[in-house]
Amino acid sequence: MPCHPTPLRFSRLLLTGAAGGLGAELRTRLKAYCDVLRLSDIADLGAPRAGEELRPARLEDAAAVHALLDGVEAVVHLGGVSTEQPWEPILQANIIGVYHLYEAARKQAVRRVVFASSNHVTGFYRQDEVVSPRDPARPDGLYGVSKAFGEDLSRFYFDRYGIETVCLRIGSSFPAPRNRRMLATWMSYDDLERLVVASLTAPVVGHSILYGMGDNTTTWWDNTPARHIGYRPQDSSEPFRAQVEAADPHPDLTDPATLYQGGPFVRTGPFE
Structure with a gap:
Protein backbone atom coordinates (compact mmCIF):
# COMPACT_ATOMS: atom_id res chain seq x y z
CA MET A 1 0.00 0.00 0.00
CA PRO A 2 1.29 3.50 -0.75
CA CYS A 3 2.31 5.33 2.42
CA HIS A 4 1.12 8.66 0.99
CA PRO A 5 -2.40 8.24 -0.46
CA THR A 6 -3.27 10.98 -2.94
CA PRO A 7 -6.05 11.55 -5.48
CA LEU A 8 -3.52 12.94 -7.96
CA ARG A 9 -2.34 10.40 -10.52
CA PHE A 10 0.08 11.01 -13.36
CA SER A 11 -0.42 9.48 -16.77
CA ARG A 12 3.34 9.07 -17.32
CA LEU A 13 6.05 9.68 -14.73
CA LEU A 14 9.80 9.48 -15.42
CA LEU A 15 12.28 8.10 -12.88
CA THR A 16 15.94 8.46 -13.82
CA GLY A 17 18.68 6.59 -11.99
CA ALA A 18 16.16 3.78 -11.58
CA ALA A 19 18.82 1.07 -11.20
CA GLY A 20 20.53 2.77 -8.24
CA GLY A 21 19.88 2.06 -4.58
CA LEU A 22 17.16 4.66 -4.06
CA GLY A 23 15.96 4.39 -7.64
CA ALA A 24 15.31 0.68 -7.26
CA GLU A 25 13.38 1.35 -4.07
CA LEU A 26 11.26 4.08 -5.66
CA ARG A 27 10.66 1.91 -8.73
CA THR A 28 8.52 -0.37 -6.59
CA ARG A 29 6.68 2.54 -4.94
CA LEU A 30 6.02 5.22 -7.57
CA LYS A 31 3.94 2.95 -9.81
CA ALA A 32 1.05 3.51 -7.37
CA TYR A 33 0.95 7.17 -8.44
CA CYS A 34 0.98 6.85 -12.22
CA ASP A 35 -0.48 4.90 -15.11
CA VAL A 36 2.93 4.44 -16.75
CA LEU A 37 6.30 4.63 -15.00
CA ARG A 38 9.13 5.33 -17.42
CA LEU A 39 12.49 4.17 -16.07
CA SER A 40 15.94 5.19 -17.22
CA ASP A 41 19.52 4.36 -16.28
CA ILE A 42 22.74 3.27 -17.95
CA ALA A 43 22.88 0.20 -15.70
CA ASP A 44 20.77 -2.91 -16.26
CA LEU A 45 17.10 -2.37 -15.38
CA GLY A 46 16.10 -5.99 -15.91
CA ALA A 47 12.79 -6.85 -17.53
CA PRO A 48 9.93 -4.34 -17.56
CA ARG A 49 7.12 -4.96 -15.10
CA ALA A 50 3.46 -4.19 -15.62
CA GLY A 51 2.95 -0.48 -16.34
CA GLU A 52 6.67 0.20 -16.90
CA GLU A 53 8.63 1.57 -19.86
CA LEU A 54 12.40 1.05 -19.94
CA ARG A 55 14.35 3.80 -21.70
CA PRO A 56 18.11 3.58 -21.09
CA ALA A 57 19.81 6.91 -21.81
CA ARG A 58 23.08 8.62 -21.08
CA LEU A 59 22.53 12.04 -19.56
CA GLU A 60 25.37 13.54 -21.58
CA ASP A 61 23.50 12.60 -24.80
CA ALA A 62 21.21 15.57 -25.45
CA ALA A 63 19.11 13.84 -28.11
CA ALA A 64 18.56 10.78 -25.93
CA VAL A 65 17.47 12.91 -22.98
CA HIS A 66 15.12 14.93 -25.20
CA ALA A 67 13.46 11.71 -26.35
CA LEU A 68 13.38 10.43 -22.77
CA LEU A 69 11.11 13.29 -21.66
CA ASP A 70 8.66 12.98 -24.54
CA GLY A 71 5.13 12.56 -23.19
CA VAL A 72 6.17 12.83 -19.55
CA GLU A 73 4.15 14.87 -17.02
CA ALA A 74 6.78 15.03 -14.28
CA VAL A 75 10.33 13.83 -13.59
CA VAL A 76 11.98 12.34 -10.52
CA HIS A 77 15.64 12.85 -11.37
CA LEU A 78 17.96 10.56 -9.43
CA GLY A 79 20.29 9.93 -12.37
CA GLY A 80 23.97 10.84 -12.40
CA VAL A 81 27.06 10.33 -10.29
CA SER A 82 26.07 9.89 -6.63
CA THR A 83 29.45 9.81 -4.86
CA GLU A 84 32.66 11.82 -4.86
CA GLN A 85 34.49 11.03 -8.09
CA PRO A 86 37.06 12.59 -10.43
CA TRP A 87 35.86 15.70 -12.22
CA GLU A 88 35.20 14.28 -15.69
CA PRO A 89 32.38 11.82 -14.85
CA ILE A 90 30.80 14.41 -12.55
CA LEU A 91 31.01 17.01 -15.33
CA GLN A 92 29.37 14.73 -17.89
CA ALA A 93 26.52 13.31 -15.78
CA ASN A 94 25.85 15.97 -13.14
CA ILE A 95 26.65 19.22 -14.95
CA ILE A 96 26.12 18.63 -18.67
CA GLY A 97 23.52 15.96 -17.96
CA VAL A 98 21.32 18.11 -15.75
CA TYR A 99 21.47 20.91 -18.33
CA HIS A 100 20.23 18.46 -20.95
CA LEU A 101 17.44 17.38 -18.61
CA TYR A 102 16.16 20.93 -18.09
CA GLU A 103 16.49 21.81 -21.76
CA ALA A 104 14.45 18.70 -22.58
CA ALA A 105 11.88 19.65 -19.94
CA ARG A 106 11.59 23.12 -21.47
CA LYS A 107 11.19 21.80 -25.01
CA GLN A 108 8.79 19.02 -24.00
CA ALA A 109 6.73 21.32 -21.73
CA VAL A 110 7.33 19.26 -18.59
CA ARG A 111 6.18 21.45 -15.72
CA ARG A 112 7.67 19.80 -12.62
CA VAL A 113 10.95 18.14 -11.68
CA VAL A 114 11.89 16.53 -8.39
CA PHE A 115 15.67 16.88 -8.36
CA ALA A 116 17.80 14.63 -6.17
CA SER A 117 20.27 17.11 -4.75
CA SER A 118 22.33 16.16 -1.71
CA ASN A 119 23.15 17.14 1.85
CA HIS A 120 26.72 17.45 0.53
CA VAL A 121 25.75 20.85 -0.88
CA THR A 122 26.22 22.05 2.71
CA GLY A 123 28.65 19.40 3.94
CA PHE A 124 31.26 21.87 5.20
CA TYR A 125 28.99 23.22 7.89
CA ARG A 126 29.94 21.80 11.27
CA GLN A 127 27.90 19.24 13.14
CA ASP A 128 27.28 21.80 15.90
CA GLU A 129 25.39 24.06 13.45
CA VAL A 130 21.80 23.94 12.19
CA VAL A 131 21.45 24.81 8.52
CA SER A 132 18.44 26.11 6.58
CA PRO A 133 17.91 25.90 2.80
CA ARG A 134 18.29 29.70 2.88
CA ASP A 135 21.89 29.48 4.11
CA PRO A 136 24.76 29.70 1.60
CA ALA A 137 26.00 26.49 0.04
CA ARG A 138 29.23 25.02 1.43
CA PRO A 139 29.91 21.94 -0.72
CA ASP A 140 32.23 19.29 0.67
CA GLY A 141 33.56 18.09 -2.70
CA LEU A 142 33.12 18.13 -6.46
CA TYR A 143 29.97 16.02 -6.11
CA GLY A 144 28.49 18.64 -3.76
CA VAL A 145 29.53 21.39 -6.16
CA SER A 146 27.70 19.62 -8.99
CA LYS A 147 24.52 19.37 -6.92
CA ALA A 148 24.77 23.07 -6.01
CA PHE A 149 25.00 23.75 -9.75
CA GLY A 150 21.87 21.66 -10.32
CA GLU A 151 19.99 23.65 -7.69
CA ASP A 152 21.05 26.95 -9.31
CA LEU A 153 20.23 25.72 -12.80
CA SER A 154 16.79 24.56 -11.72
CA ARG A 155 16.13 27.95 -10.14
CA PHE A 156 17.06 29.63 -13.42
CA TYR A 157 14.68 27.37 -15.36
CA PHE A 158 11.90 28.25 -12.91
CA ASP A 159 12.56 32.00 -13.03
CA ARG A 160 12.81 32.15 -16.81
CA TYR A 161 10.62 29.29 -18.01
CA GLY A 162 8.31 28.46 -15.11
CA ILE A 163 9.46 24.86 -14.65
CA GLU A 164 8.82 24.07 -10.99
CA THR A 165 11.46 22.11 -9.11
CA VAL A 166 11.74 20.66 -5.64
CA CYS A 167 15.41 20.08 -4.81
CA LEU A 168 15.80 17.28 -2.28
CA ARG A 169 19.00 17.47 -0.25
CA ILE A 170 18.81 13.78 0.59
CA GLY A 171 20.54 12.67 3.75
CA SER A 172 21.13 8.93 4.31
CA SER A 173 18.30 6.65 3.20
CA PHE A 174 18.90 3.06 4.24
CA PRO A 175 16.97 0.38 6.13
CA ALA A 176 18.76 1.55 9.30
CA PRO A 177 21.36 4.16 10.28
CA ARG A 178 24.89 2.77 9.99
CA ASN A 179 26.89 5.17 12.15
CA ARG A 180 26.68 8.17 14.48
CA MET A 187 15.63 8.73 6.42
CA SER A 188 13.62 5.53 6.08
CA TYR A 189 12.43 4.28 2.71
CA ASP A 190 8.86 5.04 3.73
CA ASP A 191 9.84 8.63 4.50
CA LEU A 192 11.71 8.77 1.18
CA GLU A 193 8.44 7.87 -0.54
CA ARG A 194 6.57 10.50 1.48
CA LEU A 195 9.19 13.10 0.53
CA VAL A 196 9.10 12.39 -3.20
CA VAL A 197 5.32 12.10 -3.42
CA ALA A 198 4.78 15.32 -1.45
CA SER A 199 7.19 17.05 -3.84
CA LEU A 200 5.28 15.73 -6.85
CA THR A 201 1.80 16.50 -5.57
CA ALA A 202 2.00 19.78 -3.63
CA PRO A 203 -0.16 22.15 -5.70
CA VAL A 204 2.37 25.00 -5.87
CA VAL A 205 6.10 24.52 -5.25
CA GLY A 206 7.84 27.17 -7.37
CA HIS A 207 11.51 26.52 -6.71
CA SER A 208 11.92 24.85 -3.33
CA ILE A 209 14.77 23.22 -1.46
CA LEU A 210 14.34 20.87 1.46
CA TYR A 211 16.40 18.31 3.29
CA GLY A 212 15.54 14.63 3.07
CA MET A 213 15.66 13.45 6.66
CA GLY A 214 13.56 11.50 9.10
CA ASP A 215 11.87 12.63 12.29
CA ASN A 216 15.20 12.36 14.10
CA THR A 217 15.93 13.66 17.59
CA THR A 218 19.34 14.89 16.48
CA THR A 219 19.21 17.11 13.42
CA TRP A 220 21.43 19.65 11.67
CA TRP A 221 18.82 20.83 9.15
CA ASP A 222 15.86 23.17 9.46
CA ASN A 223 13.14 22.51 6.86
CA THR A 224 10.87 25.34 8.02
CA PRO A 225 11.25 27.30 4.72
CA ALA A 226 9.86 24.28 2.84
CA ARG A 227 6.86 23.43 5.00
CA HIS A 228 4.57 24.34 2.09
CA ILE A 229 5.64 21.08 0.41
CA GLY A 230 3.76 19.15 3.09
CA TYR A 231 6.49 16.61 3.88
CA ARG A 232 6.09 15.20 7.38
CA PRO A 233 8.55 12.42 8.25
CA GLN A 234 7.22 9.70 10.49
CA ASP A 235 10.24 7.48 11.17
CA SER A 236 13.10 8.29 13.55
CA SER A 237 16.66 7.07 14.01
CA GLU A 238 16.17 7.13 17.78
CA PRO A 239 15.33 3.40 18.17
CA PHE A 240 18.77 2.64 16.69
CA ARG A 241 20.73 5.08 18.89
CA ALA A 242 21.93 2.71 21.61
CA GLN A 243 23.27 0.17 19.14
CA VAL A 244 24.99 2.83 16.99
CA GLU A 245 26.61 4.60 19.94
CA ALA A 246 27.77 1.31 21.45
CA ALA A 247 29.55 0.47 18.21
CA ASP A 248 31.41 3.83 18.30
CA PRO A 249 31.62 4.91 21.96
CA HIS A 250 34.54 7.36 21.56
CA PRO A 251 34.33 9.33 18.28
CA ASP A 252 37.57 11.01 17.19
CA LEU A 253 36.98 14.74 17.57
CA THR A 254 40.15 15.52 15.59
CA ASP A 255 38.75 13.78 12.50
CA PRO A 256 37.15 16.22 10.02
CA ALA A 257 34.56 13.53 9.21
CA THR A 258 33.40 13.76 12.83
CA LEU A 259 33.35 17.56 12.92
CA TYR A 260 31.62 18.36 9.63
CA GLN A 261 28.16 17.44 8.42
CA GLY A 262 29.47 15.90 5.20
CA GLY A 263 31.21 13.13 7.10
CA PRO A 264 33.82 11.21 5.06
CA PHE A 265 33.08 13.30 1.96
CA VAL A 266 35.04 16.20 3.47
CA ARG A 267 38.28 14.24 3.18
CA THR A 268 37.74 12.29 -0.06
CA GLY A 269 40.19 12.93 -2.93
CA PRO A 270 41.96 14.52 -4.65
CA PHE A 271 41.91 12.05 -7.53
CA GLU A 272 45.15 11.87 -9.48
Whole structure:
Protein backbone atom coordinates (compact mmCIF):
# COMPACT_ATOMS: atom_id res chain seq x y z
CA MET A 1 0.00 0.00 0.00
CA PRO A 2 1.29 3.50 -0.75
CA CYS A 3 2.31 5.33 2.42
CA HIS A 4 1.12 8.66 0.99
CA PRO A 5 -2.40 8.24 -0.46
CA THR A 6 -3.27 10.98 -2.94
CA PRO A 7 -6.05 11.55 -5.48
CA LEU A 8 -3.52 12.94 -7.96
CA ARG A 9 -2.34 10.40 -10.52
CA PHE A 10 0.08 11.01 -13.36
CA SER A 11 -0.42 9.48 -16.77
CA ARG A 12 3.34 9.07 -17.32
CA LEU A 13 6.05 9.68 -14.73
CA LEU A 14 9.80 9.48 -15.42
CA LEU A 15 12.28 8.10 -12.88
CA THR A 16 15.94 8.46 -13.82
CA GLY A 17 18.68 6.59 -11.99
CA ALA A 18 16.16 3.78 -11.58
CA ALA A 19 18.82 1.07 -11.20
CA GLY A 20 20.53 2.77 -8.24
CA GLY A 21 19.88 2.06 -4.58
CA LEU A 22 17.16 4.66 -4.06
CA GLY A 23 15.96 4.39 -7.64
CA ALA A 24 15.31 0.68 -7.26
CA GLU A 25 13.38 1.35 -4.07
CA LEU A 26 11.26 4.08 -5.66
CA ARG A 27 10.66 1.91 -8.73
CA THR A 28 8.52 -0.37 -6.59
CA ARG A 29 6.68 2.54 -4.94
CA LEU A 30 6.02 5.22 -7.57
CA LYS A 31 3.94 2.95 -9.81
CA ALA A 32 1.05 3.51 -7.37
CA TYR A 33 0.95 7.17 -8.44
CA CYS A 34 0.98 6.85 -12.22
CA ASP A 35 -0.48 4.90 -15.11
CA VAL A 36 2.93 4.44 -16.75
CA LEU A 37 6.30 4.63 -15.00
CA ARG A 38 9.13 5.33 -17.42
CA LEU A 39 12.49 4.17 -16.07
CA SER A 40 15.94 5.19 -17.22
CA ASP A 41 19.52 4.36 -16.28
CA ILE A 42 22.74 3.27 -17.95
CA ALA A 43 22.88 0.20 -15.70
CA ASP A 44 20.77 -2.91 -16.26
CA LEU A 45 17.10 -2.37 -15.38
CA GLY A 46 16.10 -5.99 -15.91
CA ALA A 47 12.79 -6.85 -17.53
CA PRO A 48 9.93 -4.34 -17.56
CA ARG A 49 7.12 -4.96 -15.10
CA ALA A 50 3.46 -4.19 -15.62
CA GLY A 51 2.95 -0.48 -16.34
CA GLU A 52 6.67 0.20 -16.90
CA GLU A 53 8.63 1.57 -19.86
CA LEU A 54 12.40 1.05 -19.94
CA ARG A 55 14.35 3.80 -21.70
CA PRO A 56 18.11 3.58 -21.09
CA ALA A 57 19.81 6.91 -21.81
CA ARG A 58 23.08 8.62 -21.08
CA LEU A 59 22.53 12.04 -19.56
CA GLU A 60 25.37 13.54 -21.58
CA ASP A 61 23.50 12.60 -24.80
CA ALA A 62 21.21 15.57 -25.45
CA ALA A 63 19.11 13.84 -28.11
CA ALA A 64 18.56 10.78 -25.93
CA VAL A 65 17.47 12.91 -22.98
CA HIS A 66 15.12 14.93 -25.20
CA ALA A 67 13.46 11.71 -26.35
CA LEU A 68 13.38 10.43 -22.77
CA LEU A 69 11.11 13.29 -21.66
CA ASP A 70 8.66 12.98 -24.54
CA GLY A 71 5.13 12.56 -23.19
CA VAL A 72 6.17 12.83 -19.55
CA GLU A 73 4.15 14.87 -17.02
CA ALA A 74 6.78 15.03 -14.28
CA VAL A 75 10.33 13.83 -13.59
CA VAL A 76 11.98 12.34 -10.52
CA HIS A 77 15.64 12.85 -11.37
CA LEU A 78 17.96 10.56 -9.43
CA GLY A 79 20.29 9.93 -12.37
CA GLY A 80 23.97 10.84 -12.40
CA VAL A 81 27.06 10.33 -10.29
CA SER A 82 26.07 9.89 -6.63
CA THR A 83 29.45 9.81 -4.86
CA GLU A 84 32.66 11.82 -4.86
CA GLN A 85 34.49 11.03 -8.09
CA PRO A 86 37.06 12.59 -10.43
CA TRP A 87 35.86 15.70 -12.22
CA GLU A 88 35.20 14.28 -15.69
CA PRO A 89 32.38 11.82 -14.85
CA ILE A 90 30.80 14.41 -12.55
CA LEU A 91 31.01 17.01 -15.33
CA GLN A 92 29.37 14.73 -17.89
CA ALA A 93 26.52 13.31 -15.78
CA ASN A 94 25.85 15.97 -13.14
CA ILE A 95 26.65 19.22 -14.95
CA ILE A 96 26.12 18.63 -18.67
CA GLY A 97 23.52 15.96 -17.96
CA VAL A 98 21.32 18.11 -15.75
CA TYR A 99 21.47 20.91 -18.33
CA HIS A 100 20.23 18.46 -20.95
CA LEU A 101 17.44 17.38 -18.61
CA TYR A 102 16.16 20.93 -18.09
CA GLU A 103 16.49 21.81 -21.76
CA ALA A 104 14.45 18.70 -22.58
CA ALA A 105 11.88 19.65 -19.94
CA ARG A 106 11.59 23.12 -21.47
CA LYS A 107 11.19 21.80 -25.01
CA GLN A 108 8.79 19.02 -24.00
CA ALA A 109 6.73 21.32 -21.73
CA VAL A 110 7.33 19.26 -18.59
CA ARG A 111 6.18 21.45 -15.72
CA ARG A 112 7.67 19.80 -12.62
CA VAL A 113 10.95 18.14 -11.68
CA VAL A 114 11.89 16.53 -8.39
CA PHE A 115 15.67 16.88 -8.36
CA ALA A 116 17.80 14.63 -6.17
CA SER A 117 20.27 17.11 -4.75
CA SER A 118 22.33 16.16 -1.71
CA ASN A 119 23.15 17.14 1.85
CA HIS A 120 26.72 17.45 0.53
CA VAL A 121 25.75 20.85 -0.88
CA THR A 122 26.22 22.05 2.71
CA GLY A 123 28.65 19.40 3.94
CA PHE A 124 31.26 21.87 5.20
CA TYR A 125 28.99 23.22 7.89
CA ARG A 126 29.94 21.80 11.27
CA GLN A 127 27.90 19.24 13.14
CA ASP A 128 27.28 21.80 15.90
CA GLU A 129 25.39 24.06 13.45
CA VAL A 130 21.80 23.94 12.19
CA VAL A 131 21.45 24.81 8.52
CA SER A 132 18.44 26.11 6.58
CA PRO A 133 17.91 25.90 2.80
CA ARG A 134 18.29 29.70 2.88
CA ASP A 135 21.89 29.48 4.11
CA PRO A 136 24.76 29.70 1.60
CA ALA A 137 26.00 26.49 0.04
CA ARG A 138 29.23 25.02 1.43
CA PRO A 139 29.91 21.94 -0.72
CA ASP A 140 32.23 19.29 0.67
CA GLY A 141 33.56 18.09 -2.70
CA LEU A 142 33.12 18.13 -6.46
CA TYR A 143 29.97 16.02 -6.11
CA GLY A 144 28.49 18.64 -3.76
CA VAL A 145 29.53 21.39 -6.16
CA SER A 146 27.70 19.62 -8.99
CA LYS A 147 24.52 19.37 -6.92
CA ALA A 148 24.77 23.07 -6.01
CA PHE A 149 25.00 23.75 -9.75
CA GLY A 150 21.87 21.66 -10.32
CA GLU A 151 19.99 23.65 -7.69
CA ASP A 152 21.05 26.95 -9.31
CA LEU A 153 20.23 25.72 -12.80
CA SER A 154 16.79 24.56 -11.72
CA ARG A 155 16.13 27.95 -10.14
CA PHE A 156 17.06 29.63 -13.42
CA TYR A 157 14.68 27.37 -15.36
CA PHE A 158 11.90 28.25 -12.91
CA ASP A 159 12.56 32.00 -13.03
CA ARG A 160 12.81 32.15 -16.81
CA TYR A 161 10.62 29.29 -18.01
CA GLY A 162 8.31 28.46 -15.11
CA ILE A 163 9.46 24.86 -14.65
CA GLU A 164 8.82 24.07 -10.99
CA THR A 165 11.46 22.11 -9.11
CA VAL A 166 11.74 20.66 -5.64
CA CYS A 167 15.41 20.08 -4.81
CA LEU A 168 15.80 17.28 -2.28
CA ARG A 169 19.00 17.47 -0.25
CA ILE A 170 18.81 13.78 0.59
CA GLY A 171 20.54 12.67 3.75
CA SER A 172 21.13 8.93 4.31
CA SER A 173 18.30 6.65 3.20
CA PHE A 174 18.90 3.06 4.24
CA PRO A 175 16.97 0.38 6.13
CA ALA A 176 18.76 1.55 9.30
CA PRO A 177 21.36 4.16 10.28
CA ARG A 178 24.89 2.77 9.99
CA ASN A 179 26.89 5.17 12.15
CA ARG A 180 26.68 8.17 14.48
CA ARG A 181 26.40 10.66 11.63
CA MET A 182 23.30 8.90 10.35
CA LEU A 183 21.51 9.45 13.65
CA ALA A 184 21.06 12.99 12.26
CA THR A 185 20.89 12.29 8.52
CA TRP A 186 18.87 9.05 8.35
CA MET A 187 15.63 8.73 6.42
CA SER A 188 13.62 5.53 6.08
CA TYR A 189 12.43 4.28 2.71
CA ASP A 190 8.86 5.04 3.73
CA ASP A 191 9.84 8.63 4.50
CA LEU A 192 11.71 8.77 1.18
CA GLU A 193 8.44 7.87 -0.54
CA ARG A 194 6.57 10.50 1.48
CA LEU A 195 9.19 13.10 0.53
CA VAL A 196 9.10 12.39 -3.20
CA VAL A 197 5.32 12.10 -3.42
CA ALA A 198 4.78 15.32 -1.45
CA SER A 199 7.19 17.05 -3.84
CA LEU A 200 5.28 15.73 -6.85
CA THR A 201 1.80 16.50 -5.57
CA ALA A 202 2.00 19.78 -3.63
CA PRO A 203 -0.16 22.15 -5.70
CA VAL A 204 2.37 25.00 -5.87
CA VAL A 205 6.10 24.52 -5.25
CA GLY A 206 7.84 27.17 -7.37
CA HIS A 207 11.51 26.52 -6.71
CA SER A 208 11.92 24.85 -3.33
CA ILE A 209 14.77 23.22 -1.46
CA LEU A 210 14.34 20.87 1.46
CA TYR A 211 16.40 18.31 3.29
CA GLY A 212 15.54 14.63 3.07
CA MET A 213 15.66 13.45 6.66
CA GLY A 214 13.56 11.50 9.10
CA ASP A 215 11.87 12.63 12.29
CA ASN A 216 15.20 12.36 14.10
CA THR A 217 15.93 13.66 17.59
CA THR A 218 19.34 14.89 16.48
CA THR A 219 19.21 17.11 13.42
CA TRP A 220 21.43 19.65 11.67
CA TRP A 221 18.82 20.83 9.15
CA ASP A 222 15.86 23.17 9.46
CA ASN A 223 13.14 22.51 6.86
CA THR A 224 10.87 25.34 8.02
CA PRO A 225 11.25 27.30 4.72
CA ALA A 226 9.86 24.28 2.84
CA ARG A 227 6.86 23.43 5.00
CA HIS A 228 4.57 24.34 2.09
CA ILE A 229 5.64 21.08 0.41
CA GLY A 230 3.76 19.15 3.09
CA TYR A 231 6.49 16.61 3.88
CA ARG A 232 6.09 15.20 7.38
CA PRO A 233 8.55 12.42 8.25
CA GLN A 234 7.22 9.70 10.49
CA ASP A 235 10.24 7.48 11.17
CA SER A 236 13.10 8.29 13.55
CA SER A 237 16.66 7.07 14.01
CA GLU A 238 16.17 7.13 17.78
CA PRO A 239 15.33 3.40 18.17
CA PHE A 240 18.77 2.64 16.69
CA ARG A 241 20.73 5.08 18.89
CA ALA A 242 21.93 2.71 21.61
CA GLN A 243 23.27 0.17 19.14
CA VAL A 244 24.99 2.83 16.99
CA GLU A 245 26.61 4.60 19.94
CA ALA A 246 27.77 1.31 21.45
CA ALA A 247 29.55 0.47 18.21
CA ASP A 248 31.41 3.83 18.30
CA PRO A 249 31.62 4.91 21.96
CA HIS A 250 34.54 7.36 21.56
CA PRO A 251 34.33 9.33 18.28
CA ASP A 252 37.57 11.01 17.19
CA LEU A 253 36.98 14.74 17.57
CA THR A 254 40.15 15.52 15.59
CA ASP A 255 38.75 13.78 12.50
CA PRO A 256 37.15 16.22 10.02
CA ALA A 257 34.56 13.53 9.21
CA THR A 258 33.40 13.76 12.83
CA LEU A 259 33.35 17.56 12.92
CA TYR A 260 31.62 18.36 9.63
CA GLN A 261 28.16 17.44 8.42
CA GLY A 262 29.47 15.90 5.20
CA GLY A 263 31.21 13.13 7.10
CA PRO A 264 33.82 11.21 5.06
CA PHE A 265 33.08 13.30 1.96
CA VAL A 266 35.04 16.20 3.47
CA ARG A 267 38.28 14.24 3.18
CA THR A 268 37.74 12.29 -0.06
CA GLY A 269 40.19 12.93 -2.93
CA PRO A 270 41.96 14.52 -4.65
CA PHE A 271 41.91 12.05 -7.53
CA GLU A 272 45.15 11.87 -9.48
